[in-house]
Amino acid sequence: MVIETFDGQLLANIADKLxxxxxxxxxxxxxxxxxxxxxxxxxxxxxxxxxxxxxxRKASFVSYAAKQKHRYGANV
Incomplete structure (x- = not known):
């Protein structure tokens, strides 16, 4: 048996269990x-x-080091 509650829920009754x-x-x-x-x-x-x-990267490092001649003697 199907039961509809006042708030719209549906319940099924099977072997006296809801x-x-x-x-x-x-x-x-x-x-x-x-x-x-x-x-x-x-x-x-x-x-x-x-x-x-x-x-x-050796070639790019060598070209970078060549541009930094002003730092060649400094220990920076």
Whole structure:
């Protein structure tokens, strides 16, 4: 037997036990059981910057050091 309360709730009486009935939507946009979860956003990779004595940067370091002749004798 189905009982409707004054506040609009539906109850089902089965074997002298009351069960609260709730409306189930026809379909869900995303199924919790079957659809894969959304992927987490990808982390940005940190750009690799080689050290100053690395062969890739040696030419740029030499040109930078040549421009700094005023500091050549100072221990700065």
């Amino acid at each position: 069960y609260l009935m709730e409306e189930v939507p026809e379909y869900e946009l995303i199924s919790k059981e079957f659809d894969a979860p959304k992927e987490a956003p990808k982390k940005e990779k940190k750009k690799y910057i080689p050290p100053m004595n690395h062969p890739w």
